[in-house]
Amino acid sequence: MEEEEEKNEKLSMVILSGDMDKIMGAFIIATGAVAFDMDVTMFFTFWGLRALQKKKHTGESFFGKILGLLNPGGIDSLAPSKYAFGGLGNWMFKKMMKKHNVTPLHELLQNAIDLGVNIVPCQMSMDVMEIKKEDLVDGIGEPVGVGTFIAEARESQITLFV
16 A cells, blocks of 8 residues: 655745735745745735836836836835835835844745745736736746635645735
8 A cells, every 4th residue: 555645734825915024024934834844835916916026117008007117016126014204114124124134035035936935926917917927037936817826725724815
């Protein structure tokens, strides 16, 4: 009789926010779960996609170009959810984080990729916001629909919404 292969526990996360502190928390939780031998899927949708975008303008239609101009993306340009102060908050938090040896966001993203976190962008959000796959950072999964994420989350022991 063959032994049944033991499956890792799973963590599934929906990343809706594009706020620096929420993205940071999501990556810390995801990499922490990997350290506990969990399989992790992070589903990035709407404003959460900003963390996966290369720093560039996107969009093809008039409205898409306006959105791309207002929302150029780039993980290092994300603002905190409070005390953004027109960009000053981002600068201030980066200084404070560096002083306390906190890993910068772009390194947290790369660590997650390197550790095998399944990072997937939402295809519908990409379509609505006119973001193409080539506008996203390298090393992440192919865009998927919500059904794919639901199937993954259904098997998870932990599901989080950030």
